[in-house]
Amino acid sequence: AQTVTQSQPEMSVQEAETVTLSCTYDTSESDYYLFWYKQPPSRQMILVIRQEAYKQQNATENRFSVNFQKAAKSFSLKISDSQLGDAAMYFCACDTNSGYALNFGKGTSLLVTP
Amino acid sequence: GAGVSQSPSNKVTEKGKDVELRCDPISGHTALYWYRQSLGQGLEFLIYFQGNSAPDKSGLPSDRFSAERTGGSVSTLTIQRTQQEDSAVYLCASSSLDNYGYTFGSGTRLTVV
Numbered sequence: 255a256q257t258v259t260q261s262q263p264e265m266s267v268q269e270a271e272t273v274t275l276s277c278t279y280d281t282s283e284s285d286y287y288l289f290w291y292k293q294p295p296s297r298q299m300i301l302v303i304r305q306e307a308y309k310q311q312n313a314t315e316n317r318f319s320v321n322f323q324k325a326a327k328s329f330s331l332k333i334s335d336s337q338l339g340d341a342a343m344y345f346c347a348c349d350t351n352s353g354y355a356l357n358f359g360k361g362t363s364l365l366v367t368p
Numbered sequence: 369g370a371g372v373s374q375s376p377s378n379k380v381t382e383k384g385k386d387v388e389l390r391c392d393p394i395s396g397h398t399a400l401y402w403y404r405q406s407l408g409q410g411l412e413f414l415i416y417f418q419g420n421s422a423p424d425k426s427g428l429p430s431d432r433f434s435a436e437r438t439g440g441s442v443s444t445l446t447i448q449r450t451q452q453e454d455s456a457v458y459l460c461a462s463s464s465l466d467n468y469g470y471t472f473g474s475g476t477r478l479t480v481v
Contacts, residue, residue, distance in 0.1 A: 297405075297457055298475075360410035
């Protein structure tokens with residue numbers, strides 16, 4: 255099974271600034287997928303971005319992008335031009351496509367200040 | 369439906385009572401998952417259904433917890449003889465086989481008093 259580690263319990267960023275959330279994972283599989291989910295106070299988990307391990311190009315979705323370092327097993331999320339609505343818990347997750355459910359990190363709480 | 373639907377949204381129960389939590393996944397999604405999220409914590413995997421295969425129950429914390437999925441669609445998570453430590457948000461998710469991630473419901477907040 256895979257493990258996912260988020261070492262930053264809390265982060266803070268000013269509106270319009272950029273913030274990077276860290277995530278490392280450990281898996282013995284060669285084929286896997288990585289995800290970042292956002293959970294606002296409404297508690298609805300929302301998929302932010304997805305990365306396929308076999309792709310070298312970093313995924314981007316509008317203001318959200320990842321820095322995927324496969325050798326280092328690192329998968330950080332960069333939020334550019336932060337907005338008040340970005341305030342939420344962010345969870346990193348890994349799916350090895352081996353019949354196991356997604357394994358999530360413990361989350362990073364992001365505070366966005368005006 | 370358009371999304372994953374969970375009911376009830378909130379449930380308060382007395383210690384020792386049984387509760388049933390319902391999840392209605394996205395139509396056509398073959399996989400269904402239950403997670404538990406305690407206050408301020410991450411997601412703890414409980415159980416995973418995939419098509420007609422035997423479910424992966426490896427995350428169920430005790431034999432008081434059980435789940436079933438009828439007709440490959442709706443799932444019910446049952447907690448018997450509830451304890452205060454069962455208080456948490458119970459999240460359900462479903463997915464297809466394309467590894468595009470899960471779609472989550474809004475969860476059921478269970479409070480055992």
